[in-house]
Amino acid sequence: MKRLKNVCLLISLLLCLSTTIKADTIHVYLPISGPQNYCQSAGFDTFIIHKHPAYGATLWNINGIPSGSGDSLIYIPTSAGSFSIIATWAGNSFGVQLNLFLVPPPHSTFQINNGSGHLNLTNDTLWLCDPTVSISAQGLVSTDVTTFGWYASGSLITSNSLLPITTSGVYYFQADNSCATTRDTIVAVRLPVTLPVFNDTSFCNTSLSLVLDPGPGWNYAWTPGGATTQTLLVTTPGTYSVNVSNLCTVGGTASLVVDHQSYPVPDLLYLQGNAMCADSVVVLDPSPGYTYSSYMWSGGATTNSITISGLTGGGGLYNVTVSQGTCTETASVFLTYLPLPSKPALCVATVDAATGNNKLTWEVSETGIASYNIYQLTSGYTLIGNVPNVAGATTLSFYDLVTNPMASAARYKIAAVDNTCGLESDQSFYHGTIKINSNPGTGGVLDLTVTDQYVDESGTYVPTKYYILIDSLNNGNLTMKDSMNAVFNSYTVTNPVQGATYVISVQLPWACGAKTNFGQMSFSNKSMVYMSVDELQNNISIKIYPNPSKGIFNIEAKNIIRIEVLDNLGRRVLTTNNPTIDMSKQSSGIYNARVYTKAGVGNCKLVVE
Structure with a gap:
């Protein structure tokens, strides 16, 4: 059993x-x-x-x-x-x-172990105040887990429950057992401790739309309006401020002024174009009809416009900065002016031996010249003539048909006139002609005296030597006779040739186109026509004095019947039987006198100064 x-x-x-x-x-x-x-x-x-x-x-x-x-x-x-x-x-x-x-690991709670920071009530956000804040996972029982640790972006940071955090980010604590994995996430946010700063902002010729953002991590109170959002959309000008605070600091206020301006855009390019004549005047105005708050031109002017002339300011780059409220704009223009003709240079001022008139000669050294203006010194420099340029010419000349070289020396300047704008260059340095006086001396001589020497305003040339030339037939053909040092201003012609005239000249140290037989020379006025005191004409003895004269001549001959005086064109200007002839109303020059006597007809020359 x-x-x-x-x-x-x-x-x-x-x-x-x-x-x-x-x-x-x-x-x-x-x-x-x-x-x-x-x-x-x-x-x-x-x-x-x-x-x-x-x-x-x-x-x-x-x-x-x-x-x-x-x-x-x-x-x-x-x-x-x-x-x-x-x-x-x-x-x-x-x-x-x-x-x-039997169950997955329990969820953890977090607490701050070291550093200044704050956890929110739901235990899923950590506010970082100090550079490093350490947190730990709480509620972990070793029999509930097999492994645990902190992770970020799927990677294990540490297998401890304690995590030091230095940067903002998403972190999670993970606990594992054979039933499941439990994750608890915390978001770390570094709170600002420095107050935000706003800069005043201007909207210039554009629609106003501005988002104001003092940054995350604050509590916000905006003025005006009372908004408590992080950002504020601004669409009207004015002053805006925000009061900020957080768990790390008591905070403060940041403010700014928002300005909005609408105005015409400044422009100077409408004035830019082809080169202008040098005397053109341009008014630079960046916006005609509108006035900005302020102006600053490149030359320092602060007016709303400036006036530019090619003769003063000249061409180049001009710019202006205008302001309207807090807005600034810049406009620029490059002006180009045609240059004035270059200052010409006279080669020589002389008395032309052939015509007896003052003559100016100069080189044509610049293209684009239409003509040359001629100026003579009177009370000032007076325009007395204009010489058109000649295509292909290398030199040009001007004859002064008004001035009497026998009466006085003359000073001349020239100026070039361009063919585009008709503008005149600066006047050249003046050149002055030579003036001599002549008088018959005792013993049958002729005394020549330089009363005005050759003058070159530039100072390039000062006479050092004079040349004495003779016009034997008084027809403009000169022959070199002698020379003398320019320290002397007088010369005595011994044995003067009957009926001849004499001139004094200087040789200039520069060339001017083709040279004459005597190089580049300036000639004085002619001397008196030399007549001996007792001239024999057709076996008739005739005595004339003074000769030259200002107009009164005395003629002595036997048995004078009448006297006729003819000008250089053969026209009779006077008939008389009075041996004292009054030519004071006649022009200066050389005249022929025919003296009729019972013995015949004699001819002689009268020189009226």
Whole structure:
């Protein structure tokens, strides 16, 4: 009966076991390394622990409690936890740890351990005030997890529960067991501790639209309007401010002025074009009819416009900066002026031996010249003539038909006139002609005196030597006779030629086109026509004095019947039988006198100064 009872108990035990062991049966074979983790959330599994075949007779214990012997151990847990199952044989032992879990790890809470910072009420945001703030995960039980650690962007940062945070970002604490993984996320935001700064802003000729943003991490109170948002859209000018504060600082106020200006864009390019004549006057105004708040021209002027003349300011780049409120704009223009003709230079001022008139000669050294104006010194320099330019000419000349070289020396200047704008150059340096006086001396000589020497205003030339020339036939053909040092101003012609005239000249130290037979020379006026005191004409002895004269001549001859005076064109200007002739009303020059006597007709020359 006892044996039958034991069989019944065994059968009852097996029946009991058959109702407890789940379909999930887990076989664990020794030896095995490391703990074995299993989730039992769906019910407890049946674990069969197998010894190694090399082990001898084996005894088993669970958490230090003997639990049978044999080649294997059947273990059906009834609670979660850690279970140490050890097999011993022949003084040896080997075990395995079963970690059984019913639920995933619990969620953690966070707390600040080091540094200044603040956690929000929902424990999912950390406000960073100090450079480093350390937080830790709380509520972690070692038996609830197998592994844990802090992560960011999917990468493990540390396997500790304590995390030092230095930068803003998203961090999460992850705890694992065989049932599941639990993650708790926290967003770290570094709060600003320096007040924001706004700069005054201007909108110049554009629509006003400005978003003011002092940055995240503040509490906001905007003025005007009272908005509490982080940003404020501004569409009208004015003064705006925001009061900010946060958990890290008491905060303060940032403000700015928003300015909006509309005005015509300054422009000077409408004045830019082709080169202008040098006397052209241009008024530079960046916006005619409109006045800006201020002006600053490149030359320093602050007026709303400036006047430019090619004769004063000249061409070049001009710019102006205008302001309207806090807005500034710049406009520029490059003005080009045609230059004035270059200052010409006289080659020579002389008395023309052929005509007896003053003559000016100069070189044509510049293109684009239409003509040359001639000026003579009177009370000032007076325009007395104009000489058109001649294509291909290298020199030009002007004859002064008004001035009497016998009466006085003359000073002349010339100026070039361009053919585009009709503008005149600066006047040349003046040149002055030579003036001499002549008087018959005792002993049949003729005295020549230089009363006005040749003058070159530039100072390039000062006479050092005079040349004495003779016009034997008084027809303009000169022959060199003598020379003298210019320190002397008088020369005596001994044995003068009857009916001849004399001139004094200087040789200038520069060339001017083709040279004359005497180089570049300036000649004085002619001397008186030399007549001896007792001239024999057709066997008639005639005496004339003074000659030259200002107009009164005395003629002595025997038995004068009448006297006729003819000008150089053969026209009779006077007939008289009075031996004293009055020519004071006649022009200066040389006249022919015919003296009729009972013995015949004699001819002589009269020189009226």
